[in-house]
Amino acid sequence: MPLFGDIPFGLAAESGCPVCYSKLRPQTQLLLCGGCKVVRYCGAEHQKRHRPEHKAACTSIIKSRAKLEKEEATLRAHPGDIFLPSNIFENGVGRFWGLLETRDYMRARFAAADALLQIDTIKAVENALAHFQDMLRLCRSDNLGVRDIVPDLLLRLGREQECYDFLKWWAVIDDKHHYNGRYDWGDVSLPYLDISGADAFEAVDAFASGLSLCQLVILALLKVRLQLDIECHDPQYMDFGSPWPPTPTEFRRPIGEIAQKKVRTIRSSNVPEISEVLKNQYQALIRMVHNKNPHFWEALVDASEDTPSLPSVYSPGSVEEAILAVYQCKKAWEESVDAIIMIESEIGNFTEVYEGPAATSDGMNTGEVAGTPGEPRVLCLCLEYESMFNDIYGSLISKITAKAKIDRATTQKAALDMLTQNPPPSVILVTDAGAVHLMKVWERVIDCLRGGSTVVLAASFSSFVNEGQFNRCFGKIGLPWKRGGYYRTNVYLRPRAVDDRLKDQLLPTYSQKALYVQGVAESDVWYAGGQDEVAVAFTKVGNGMLGYVGDVNGEDGSEAVVLAMLRLLN
DSSP, X not given: OOOGGGOOSGGGGGSSOTTOGGGOOOGGGSEEOTTTSSOEESSHHHHHHHHHHHHHHXXXXXXXXXXXXXXXXXXXXXXXXXXXXXXXXXXXXXXXXXXXXXXXXXXXXXXXXXHHTTSOSHHHHHHHHHHHHHHHHHBTTOTTXXXXXXXXXXXXXXXXXXXXXXXXXXHHTTSTXXXXXXOOTTOTTSOOSOOOSOOTTSOOTXXXXXXXXXXXXXXXXXXXXXXXXXXXXXXXXXXXXXXXXXXXXXXXXXXXXXXXHHTTSSOGGGHHHHHHHHHHHHHHHHHHHHHHOTXXXXXXXXXXXXXXXXXXXXXXXXXXXXXXXXXXXXXXXXXXXXXXXXXXXXXXXXXXXXXXXXXXXXXXXXXXXXXXXXXXXXXXXXXXXXXXXXXXXXXXXXXXXXXXXXXXXXXXXXXXXXXXXXXXXXXXXXXSTHHHHSHHHHXXXXXXXXXXXXXXXXXXXXXXXXXXXXXXXXXXXXXXXXXXXXXEEEEEEOGGGSOHHHHHHSOSEEEEEEEEEXXXXXXXXXXXXXXXXXXXEEEEEXXXXXXXXXXXXXXXXXXXXXXXXXXXXX
């Protein structure tokens, strides 16, 4: 069982006093909440301060615990009959759920464990895991799908080897090489979850197809974590003359238990090859997940604030299945340092064009944005870095406000409200990457764009979008634009891209440090450098216009470009 300081990923950061994470004390000196019994405080004052935030989860845990205790007492008091043996917790091990009278107890225990997972502390996850593991002991056939949840919790606790052993057992136990594919779930004398110390670096092609969606997702995450951990040990990233193997504390990211053990058995020269093998493995698993459910990866990386309701039923490959899998797996991904960033570029390859609720056969919306009489208005979507927009782009803001009224949306709700108003905004300035992190917001932006709005991606947008997010956001629109290089060079105005009036007001050339874009049609290029990459593009999408300004420093020349795209440059 890992100690507090041994949990290598994000869960440990949440396990001290929630009011003062920066002043964590050893857990033995913290005050335990008497209700949920899984949150600790540095004192009564902070417990009181945190109560409004904690109350709902705490109450849920208390109620579910009481329900479980009641159901357990009922079962233990049962004298036994032809349907239920006496002393069921000893005489019915392995056969729960198959005995009808045990089902209310199993449902109550599942609910108690699930309630604990509202709290992100080591103790909460450990307690939930203990419930689920004992449920598997009581019900080998696992009618409630606990096997889909346990691997996630093991990874969250840093118990990587147990996670891999668990996944492999469930993948192979019912194949033709084990019990002729006829494992008897009712025979409690048969070995159960008995794989130990399996090679987590081995190829998984032969058995991964036997895993459920959730299990496959966690196996992919484990391989990603292993690749990240091993890659840290690549000699090209280490100081010359560093001792081998290095200690885990020498790295900026936490290193998992499997990689720590592995590097003690290999030479530094073996690292690049092992890293490449692991990369190929997780890429293959990512594709397998996509083939199993094409909705999952997009749902995983969506940072929307609202949580969809969990489905009561679902079919394989459905949106409902993806929603449930994200609910069960997302925290392990979020708590694994760099894991989601690592796969963004891979899942970008699966992006499908967003058609929208009112698309025509060619994928474009038929509605038009109504013109707004009087003062022009610009909707600014500042969903992540509004203060940075104010500090760095004060000059641009002043020039816009001199000619138009700015409406700002700084939350998902505000953005959705403004994007769905009637008539929709005619001009939208996206100032950071927050809009593309929130799928509902980005889809509403696309609706407005196709309906006739002008959408300009500028300011800090290019500074905070990674390759996968970049490619995916344009792929959703139906554009072949891909993320290019990031560098400074002189860019030149393509004279045929703009009319004579703009040509006289835009700089013919200027130096720009930018995130460049590839795949832009020649007719849509405004500024480009010497390489075959574009710094500024403006293209027609449906009935609207989409602009991209890759400049990350807010150069004067780029201010004029943004104003021109917003139709505010006289």
